[in-house]
Amino acid sequence: MPADSGIAIFGGTFDPIHFGHLRSALEVREALRLESIRFIPSYIPPHRVEPSSTPAQRMDMLRIATRDVEGFEVDDRELRREGKSFTIDTLRSLREEFGDGLPLITLVGFDSYRFLYEWREWQHLLDYAHVLVMARPGYGEDSLGEEMKEFSRGRLVDEPLCLHGEPNGLICKLELTQIDISATKVREIVASGRSPAFMLPGEVIQYIYENGLYGATR
Numbered sequence: 001m002p003a004d005s006g007i008a009i010f011g012g013t014f015d016p017i018h019f020g021h022l023r024s025a026l027e028v029r030e031a032l033r034l035e036s037i038r039f040i041p042s043y044i045p046p047h048r049v050e051p052s053s054t055p056a057q058r059m060d061m062l063r064i065a066t067r068d069v070e071g072f073e074v075d076d077r078e079l080r081r082e083g084k085s086f087t088i089d090t091l092r093s094l095r096e097e098f099g100d101g102l103p104l105i106t107l108v109g110f111d112s113y114r115f116l117y118e119w120r121e122w123q124h125l126l127d128y129a130h131v132l133v134m135a136r137p138g139y140g141e142d143s144l145g146e147e148m149k150e151f152s153r154g155r156l157v158d159e160p161l162c163l164h165g166e167p168n169g170l171i172c173k174l175e176l177t178q179i180d181i182s183a184t185k186v187r188e189i190v191a192s193g194r195s196p197a198f199m200l201p202g203e204v205i206q207y208i209y210e211n212g213l214y215g216a217t218r
Contacts, residue, residue, distance in 0.1 A: 006103035015051040042085035091128035104129035191215035
């Protein structure tokens with residue numbers, strides 16, 4: 001199946017990257033027939049505690065996990081920008097780089113989407129990109145507050161491929177396979193001396209132990 005033009009932006013701390021991230025990215029790329037998924041690690045996440053590993057280490061782990069996957073790219077623009085990493089700044093930067101005609105699609109987990117109104121300049125996100133809400137099966141509009149219901153009104157589309165028809169401005173919910181893995185759980189397992197095998201790529205696990213991340217000891 002040929003890929004359509006367009007870039008999906010997958011932001012996060014990735015502390016560390018794990019199979020939940022990677023599987024979601026693959027399913028989004030396939031559903032939208034995208035040329036690429038661009039992983040953009042945050043320097044300082046504005047709505048989370050500061051990551052345990054350094055920006056360089058998180059970037060290393062991302063590159064290790066994605067280097068042999070077609071269509072997966074890693075973008076360090078938020079690390080180069082430093083300071084708190086706001087999505088609106090990243091989308092503006094991408095628009096400056098790629099122009100106004102290319103569809104940009106920012107990926108947002110459903111739990112984050114529910115509180116999107118807390119993000120900086122959240123009302124203007126759709127001026128630069130589409131929003132693809134990565135949802136668990138069964139999650140629906142009834143769990144959204146009034147702010148997000150109003151934000152979604154008139155912008156929701158049911159078919160993900162509709163996002164290729166415009167460069168920005170639409171919202172689509174896509175139900176994905178949910179793998180019950182979190183970066184928090186990975187860190188806890190490593191710190192407890194147990195093995196995180198089958199939660200993230202083996203080469204990333206090796207990197208964690210070689211660099212003593214998350215309290216890892218041999």
